[in-house]
Amino acid sequence: MHNDIQEVLYSEEQLQEKVRELGELLSKEYGGRNPLVICVLKGAFVFMSDLVKRIEIPLEIDFMAVSSYGASTKSSGVVKIIKDLDTPIEGRNILIVEDIIDSGLTLSYLIDVLERRNAQSIKVVTLFDKPSGRRVEMEADYTGFTLPDKFIVGYGLDYAEKYRNLPYIGVLKPEVYSE
Ligand code: 5GP
Ligand code: MG
Ligand code: MG
Numbered sequence: 704m705h706n707d708i709q710e711v712l713y714s715e716e717q718l719q720e721k722v723r724e725l726g727e728l729l730s731k732e733y734g735g736r737n738p739l740v741i742c743v744l745k746g747a748f749v750f751m752s753d754l755v756k757r758i759e760i761p762l763e764i765d766f767m768a769v770s771s772y773g774a775s776t777k778s779s780g781v782v783k784i785i786k787d788l789d790t791p792i793e794g795r796n797i798l799i800v801e802d803i804i805d806s807g808l809t810l811s812y813l814i815d816v817l818e819r820r821n822a823q824s825i826k827v828v829t830l831f832d833k834p835s836g837r838r839v840e841m842e843a844d845y846t847g848f849t850l851p852d853k854f855i856v857g858y859g860l861d862y863a864e865k866y867r868n869l870p871y872i873g874v875l876k877p878e879v880y881s882e
Pocket of ligand 2: 743744745746747801802803
Protein backbone atom coordinates (compact mmCIF):
# COMPACT_ATOMS: atom_id res chain seq x y z
CA MET A 704 0.00 0.00 0.00
CA HIS A 705 1.12 3.60 -0.67
CA ASN A 706 2.55 5.23 2.44
CA ASP A 707 0.07 8.17 2.35
CA ILE A 708 -2.98 5.88 2.39
CA GLN A 709 -4.75 5.29 5.69
CA GLU A 710 -7.31 2.76 4.53
CA VAL A 711 -8.28 0.92 1.34
CA LEU A 712 -12.03 1.34 0.71
CA TYR A 713 -12.28 -0.71 -2.49
CA SER A 714 -9.70 -3.18 -3.69
CA GLU A 715 -8.68 -3.59 -7.31
CA GLU A 716 -10.80 -6.78 -7.47
CA GLN A 717 -13.91 -5.07 -6.05
CA LEU A 718 -13.56 -2.26 -8.59
CA GLN A 719 -13.13 -4.68 -11.50
CA GLU A 720 -16.19 -6.66 -10.42
CA LYS A 721 -18.37 -3.54 -10.29
CA VAL A 722 -17.07 -2.30 -13.65
CA ARG A 723 -17.86 -5.67 -15.20
CA GLU A 724 -21.46 -5.47 -13.84
CA LEU A 725 -21.94 -1.94 -15.18
CA GLY A 726 -20.47 -2.96 -18.54
CA GLU A 727 -22.90 -5.86 -18.87
CA LEU A 728 -25.86 -3.64 -18.02
CA LEU A 729 -24.77 -0.91 -20.44
CA SER A 730 -24.18 -3.45 -23.24
CA LYS A 731 -27.87 -4.38 -22.96
CA GLU A 732 -29.10 -0.79 -22.66
CA TYR A 733 -27.14 0.54 -25.64
CA GLY A 734 -27.14 -2.43 -28.05
CA GLY A 735 -27.83 -1.25 -31.63
CA ARG A 736 -27.59 2.46 -30.73
CA ASN A 737 -23.88 3.16 -31.36
CA PRO A 738 -23.54 5.37 -28.25
CA LEU A 739 -20.98 8.14 -27.95
CA VAL A 740 -19.28 7.48 -24.63
CA ILE A 741 -17.82 10.66 -23.14
CA CYS A 742 -15.06 10.57 -20.56
CA VAL A 743 -14.95 13.54 -18.20
CA LEU A 744 -11.22 14.17 -17.69
CA LYS A 745 -9.16 13.79 -15.78
CA GLY A 746 -10.71 11.80 -12.93
CA ALA A 747 -12.76 9.38 -15.03
CA PHE A 748 -9.96 8.20 -17.32
CA VAL A 749 -9.19 4.93 -15.50
CA PHE A 750 -12.86 4.02 -15.04
CA MET A 751 -13.56 4.92 -18.69
CA SER A 752 -10.74 2.75 -19.94
CA ASP A 753 -11.85 -0.28 -17.92
CA LEU A 754 -15.57 0.30 -18.58
CA VAL A 755 -15.45 0.50 -22.40
CA LYS A 756 -13.60 -2.83 -22.48
CA ARG A 757 -16.65 -4.34 -20.76
CA ILE A 758 -19.27 -2.74 -23.02
CA GLU A 759 -19.38 -5.37 -25.73
CA ILE A 760 -21.24 -3.48 -28.47
CA PRO A 761 -20.13 -0.98 -31.15
CA LEU A 762 -19.56 2.45 -29.64
CA GLU A 763 -17.50 5.61 -30.11
CA ILE A 764 -15.57 7.56 -27.51
CA ASP A 765 -14.70 11.20 -26.92
CA PHE A 766 -13.18 13.25 -24.11
CA MET A 767 -14.09 16.43 -22.34
CA ALA A 768 -12.08 18.20 -19.66
CA VAL A 769 -13.67 20.41 -17.03
CA SER A 770 -12.27 21.81 -13.83
CA SER A 771 -14.08 22.79 -10.67
CA TYR A 772 -11.80 22.05 -7.74
CA GLY A 773 -8.35 23.52 -8.13
CA ALA A 774 -6.19 21.86 -5.48
CA SER A 775 -8.92 21.82 -2.84
CA THR A 776 -11.10 18.92 -1.67
CA LYS A 777 -14.36 20.89 -2.07
CA SER A 778 -15.96 22.23 -5.22
CA SER A 779 -15.51 25.94 -5.87
CA GLY A 780 -18.81 25.95 -7.77
CA VAL A 781 -17.10 27.50 -10.78
CA VAL A 782 -16.89 25.05 -13.67
CA LYS A 783 -14.75 25.67 -16.73
CA ILE A 784 -14.54 23.70 -20.00
CA ILE A 785 -10.85 23.10 -20.64
CA LYS A 786 -11.28 20.73 -23.56
CA ASP A 787 -14.48 20.37 -25.57
CA LEU A 788 -15.65 17.34 -27.58
CA ASP A 789 -14.23 16.64 -31.05
CA THR A 790 -17.51 15.02 -32.15
CA PRO A 791 -20.83 16.72 -32.99
CA ILE A 792 -23.52 15.12 -30.79
CA GLU A 793 -26.72 16.11 -32.60
CA GLY A 794 -28.99 13.04 -32.78
CA ARG A 795 -26.52 10.84 -30.85
CA ASN A 796 -27.09 8.73 -27.75
CA ILE A 797 -24.66 10.15 -25.21
CA LEU A 798 -23.31 8.32 -22.20
CA ILE A 799 -21.31 10.57 -19.87
CA VAL A 800 -18.74 8.69 -17.78
CA GLU A 801 -17.92 10.35 -14.44
CA ASP A 802 -15.64 9.26 -11.63
CA ILE A 803 -17.67 10.73 -8.77
CA ILE A 804 -20.61 13.04 -8.13
CA ASP A 805 -20.38 15.18 -5.01
CA SER A 806 -22.02 18.63 -5.13
CA GLY A 807 -23.41 17.81 -8.59
CA LEU A 808 -22.23 21.19 -9.91
CA THR A 809 -19.78 19.80 -12.50
CA LEU A 810 -22.31 17.45 -14.07
CA SER A 811 -25.25 19.80 -14.04
CA TYR A 812 -23.12 22.39 -15.85
CA LEU A 813 -21.91 19.80 -18.35
CA ILE A 814 -25.40 18.48 -19.03
CA ASP A 815 -26.68 22.06 -19.54
CA VAL A 816 -23.99 22.64 -22.15
CA LEU A 817 -24.62 19.34 -23.95
CA GLU A 818 -28.41 19.67 -23.87
CA ARG A 819 -28.18 22.72 -26.12
CA ARG A 820 -26.58 20.55 -28.82
CA ASN A 821 -29.68 18.44 -29.54
CA ALA A 822 -28.50 14.96 -28.67
CA GLN A 823 -31.05 12.14 -28.95
CA SER A 824 -30.44 11.17 -25.31
CA ILE A 825 -27.99 12.04 -22.52
CA LYS A 826 -27.35 9.65 -19.66
CA VAL A 827 -24.74 9.46 -16.93
CA VAL A 828 -22.79 6.58 -15.45
CA THR A 829 -20.74 7.36 -12.35
CA LEU A 830 -18.52 4.96 -10.45
CA PHE A 831 -19.05 6.77 -7.14
CA ASP A 832 -21.80 8.92 -5.69
CA LYS A 833 -21.72 11.03 -2.51
CA PRO A 834 -25.39 12.09 -2.21
CA SER A 835 -24.82 13.96 1.06
CA GLY A 836 -22.64 16.54 -0.78
CA ARG A 837 -25.29 17.74 -3.24
CA ARG A 838 -25.78 21.47 -3.79
CA VAL A 839 -27.96 21.00 -6.89
CA GLU A 840 -30.36 18.23 -7.80
CA MET A 841 -28.53 15.59 -9.79
CA GLU A 842 -28.93 11.85 -10.14
CA ALA A 843 -26.87 9.51 -12.28
CA ASP A 844 -28.67 6.94 -14.41
CA TYR A 845 -26.16 4.24 -13.43
CA THR A 846 -24.12 4.26 -10.20
CA GLY A 847 -21.34 1.94 -9.03
CA PHE A 848 -20.91 2.66 -5.32
CA THR A 849 -22.65 5.11 -2.98
CA LEU A 850 -20.28 6.66 -0.43
CA PRO A 851 -20.51 8.65 2.79
CA ASP A 852 -18.95 12.12 2.77
CA LYS A 853 -15.31 11.01 2.59
CA PHE A 854 -12.60 12.27 0.27
CA ILE A 855 -11.22 9.36 -1.73
CA VAL A 856 -8.22 8.95 -4.04
CA GLY A 857 -6.95 6.38 -6.53
CA TYR A 858 -8.31 4.71 -9.67
CA GLY A 859 -8.11 8.05 -11.52
CA LEU A 860 -9.08 10.30 -8.60
CA ASP A 861 -6.48 12.75 -7.31
CA TYR A 862 -5.54 14.93 -4.43
CA ALA A 863 -3.51 17.87 -5.79
CA GLU A 864 -2.93 15.81 -8.99
CA LYS A 865 -1.41 12.88 -7.12
CA TYR A 866 -2.56 9.28 -6.47
CA ARG A 867 -4.45 8.85 -9.78
CA ASN A 868 -2.32 5.80 -10.56
CA LEU A 869 -3.27 3.78 -7.47
CA PRO A 870 -5.16 0.65 -8.66
CA TYR A 871 -7.48 0.75 -5.60
CA ILE A 872 -9.61 3.42 -3.84
CA GLY A 873 -8.24 4.73 -0.58
CA VAL A 874 -8.54 7.42 2.05
CA LEU A 875 -5.52 9.63 2.75
CA LYS A 876 -3.89 9.99 6.14
CA PRO A 877 -4.96 13.32 7.69
CA GLU A 878 -1.37 14.59 7.84
CA VAL A 879 -1.15 14.47 4.02
CA TYR A 880 -3.66 17.38 3.81
CA SER A 881 -1.91 19.52 6.36
CA GLU A 882 1.61 19.19 4.93
P1 5GP B 1 -18.95 17.94 -7.97
O1 5GP B 1 -19.00 19.02 -8.99
O2 5GP B 1 -20.05 16.93 -8.11
O3 5GP B 1 -18.87 18.51 -6.58
O4 5GP B 1 -17.58 17.21 -8.11
C1 5GP B 1 -17.29 16.40 -9.14
C2 5GP B 1 -15.78 16.26 -9.32
O5 5GP B 1 -15.04 16.63 -8.14
C3 5GP B 1 -15.45 14.82 -9.54
O6 5GP B 1 -15.57 14.48 -10.89
C4 5GP B 1 -14.04 14.73 -8.99
O7 5GP B 1 -13.11 15.11 -9.97
C5 5GP B 1 -14.02 15.72 -7.84
N1 5GP B 1 -14.33 15.03 -6.56
C6 5GP B 1 -15.49 15.01 -5.85
N2 5GP B 1 -15.40 14.24 -4.75
C7 5GP B 1 -14.15 13.74 -4.76
C8 5GP B 1 -13.43 12.84 -3.89
O8 5GP B 1 -13.91 12.31 -2.88
N3 5GP B 1 -12.13 12.58 -4.24
C9 5GP B 1 -11.53 13.12 -5.35
N4 5GP B 1 -10.25 12.79 -5.57
N5 5GP B 1 -12.17 13.95 -6.17
C10 5GP B 1 -13.46 14.25 -5.89
MG1 MG C 1 -14.96 13.92 -12.62
MG1 MG D 1 -9.50 16.40 -8.79
